[in-house]
Every structure is written in structure tokens, then in C-alpha cells.
Amino acid sequence: MINFSADISSLILPDGRSVSEPIDSEDEIRRALERVSDAYGFRGFMVLAVPDVGCHSLAAQVLLTSWPLEFLRRYDSAGLFDGSPVIQRLRRSTIPFTYDAHLLARRRLDGKGDAAVGVFEQANMPRGVYLPVHDAAGNRAAIAFGGDRPTVSDDELQALNLWAGLLYSRLSELRTQRRRGPASLSRREIECLRWAAAGKTTVEMARILALSEYTVNHYLNRATRKLDSVNRVQTVAKAMRAGLIN
Template sequence: MIDFSADISSLMLPNGRSVAGSLDSEDEVKRVLDQISDAYGFRGFTVLAVPDSGCHSLAAQAPLTTWPSEFFRRYDGARLMDGSPVIQKLRRSTIPFTYDAHQLARRRLDGKGDAAVSVFEEANMPRGVYLPVHDPAGHRGAIAFGGDRPVVSNDELQALNLWAGFLYGRWAEVSSRDRRGAASLSRREIECLRWAAAGKTTVEMARIMALSEYTVNHYLNRATRKLDSVNRVQTVAKAMRAGLIN
């Protein structure tokens, strides 16, 4: 049985190196996923929430990803999720599997096989893996790696599956913590973050909100502590991911 609570240093990359880090933030989880993607020869990764049948947007289900934004734009523009064999498989299976865009195209029943191949080819991700995972509440998810490298071996697939289970658990934990912190933000803290996201300086925010610079900084610093961020930029990013500002 896999111990997903094990220290990350016990997991090894293909080059024999371990990955150091406490994984206490979403950025830390992303950094490690980036390292894994590079070490195994992929072009990028995505953390995916397995969507319900009524969802038509892949981008909306990918809260953490390095796949190109143009890929998601074209994928969703062509409404490819509806007939996706991958999504259907993720809804019913917990077994990791490889994908090949050309082979999957032949399994589509909606006549969009060529469009799907084009989207993956243009992103240089015709092949890769999907690794089903779940959070402590039982919600289904997956971590996917895509690229143009040869098909992964069984040993590589099992190693990637181990990484996926560990990292998804950590990501779910820190994301839940961030959402709890975001929910505790006051109206004024959110207002300050909205203006910060719009590029306003502290002086400009103070003038707009009819507050002192000291008070504005107080609200921003308090929001930073609540969201467990290291700086204002990260605080704004977390608030945006939590849907508090846009």
C-alpha cells in the first residue's frame, strides 16, 4: 500500500535525485510537478478535476497547469470534452493509463477525431499519461503529463502514479487551506486586493478608497497572512484562484 504521507525526499526522479521541499504551498507543488515533467521528458502537466457530465470546459477543470492556454482555448472552442474517451474513462476508472491522440481519435463517436488530433498536435502533446487520483473527501481528479516523447514504460507509469498520488494529496490540502483563508477575508481586504490586481499603488488605493496609506497596507498585510502568502503578488494570485477577485 502506498503511503502518500511519506516524506517527499523518499521519492526519486529518473536521474536518481530526490526532490527537496516542504510542499507547504501551491507554488511548491507546481515546482515539483514541473521538475517531474522535465525529468520524464514531457512538455507540461495539468491537475484536473474530473468533470460532471454537464461541464463542457476543460480549462475550468484545470486549476493548476503548464499546458498552453491556446490548447485550452482550442479544446473548449471545439467542445471536445463532451465526447472525450479520456474523460469518460476517468469517470469510471482509477487505473493510470497512457494516451495517444491519434488512437483516441478513432474512439470518438462525435466525428471530432481530426479536430482533437489537431489540438494536441499543435500543442506538441500527442502522447502522455493520465493518472487518476482523489482527495480526502473522495472527489475524483487526475494529474496528466503531455508531450511528444515515446510512450512511457510500465515502470515509468507506476513511478508517475506514485508521484501523482502524493502530490495531489498535498495540493488538495494546501488548496483547502487557502480557500479557508480566502473565506475569512474582510470586505475591505478583498477591495484592496481588487485594486492591487488592477495595478494600483498603495497611494492610489488610499486615494480611491478614502483611506490612509497605513490602513491600506494594514488590510493588504492582513490578507497576505490569512492566505499564507509570501508577498502581495502571491496574495493577489491566490485570491483570484479562489474566485474572490477577477
């Protein structure tokens, strides 16, 4: 299993910053993507599920985005989805690639090239990148960064691809945990977490609960695995956010 926190904290953005804080919510995923977007000179990001052939709307596939909502409305109103070279490429390939709205317009076979250019230009996002990603369950998606900066270099594309893979993996984990809900923790696990949140040591918890230190550690370690945490502090924080303890 990837140690997500260690991996993300070791990455440095072009502006010298990092994303070192624990990422335990979709809002924190959004902030991390916004930080990456800003650091690389883009105007925004978009996370979209790779659509099947029965889908005809870009907005319906968007999972998270900072791109203007007006962009999505204009894009779908113009009927640009079905003839999009980008969507077609995402369906058949997992290789990251750059985009230029003017160049892509020439590859459209539906006569909507000028309309597509207009939509991207109005949003000030004529150029950018698409980074195909997937999760452990095989769900496919892509993270796009768009703006009006020059075309990214090969080194930048590789770095952005790593950021995209890590952040989408975390987003998928969070959504899976949310679907499962907090009910998987046992009564004893919750009790141990509640005392840990109160600042009690393992020895003190064992005395309070009339358990051995080994058993207390067992419950805490099991809760840590269930909540997909890296340490006891993060486990307590996640349990509090989920309303398991207060």
C-alpha cells in the same frame, strides 16, 4: 496520516534529482510537477478535477497546468470535451492509463477525431499519461503529463502514479487549509510561535510567558497539528506565510 515530507524526499527522479524541499504552497506544487514532468521527458502537466456530466469545458476543470493556454482555448473552441474518450474514462475508472491522440481519435463517435489530433499535435503533446487521484474528502481529479516522448513503460507509469498521488494530496491539503484560514490558532499558540520565530528556546519562552515548559510545548505542538506541519521550523514558516506572525 501519511508523512508527506518523508515520502516525497525518499523518491528519486530518473535524472537523479529529488523533490526534497518543504512543499507549502501551490507554487511549490507547480514547481514539483514541472520537475517531474521534465525528468520523465514530458512537455508539461495538467491537474484537472474530474467533471460531472453537466460540464462541457476542459478549461473550467483545470486546477493547475503548464500546458499551453492556447491548447485549452483550441480544445474548447473545437467542442472536443463532450465526446472525449479520456473524459469518459476518467468518470468511470480510477486506473492510470497512457494516451495517444491518434489512437483516441478512432474512438470518438462525434466525427471530431481529426480536430482532436490537430489540437494535440499543435501543442506538441500527442502522447502522455492520465493519473486519476483523489483526496481524503473523496474529491476526484487527474494529473496528466503530455509530450512527444515514446509511450511510458509500466515501471514509469507506476512511479508517475505515486508522484501524482502524493502531490495531489498535498495540493488538496493546502487548498483545505486556505479555505479554513488562519483564525483557528489561539492567542497563546500565536504568542509561542512568535517567540519561537525569534529564536527563543522552550525554557526561555516559558520564562517570558510565565508558563510551564510543558504548557509551551503543548501550544506549539497544537499549532503544529493545526498547520499540518512536521516540525517546529515548518510551523513557524507556515505561520509567517499566513501572516500570523512577522
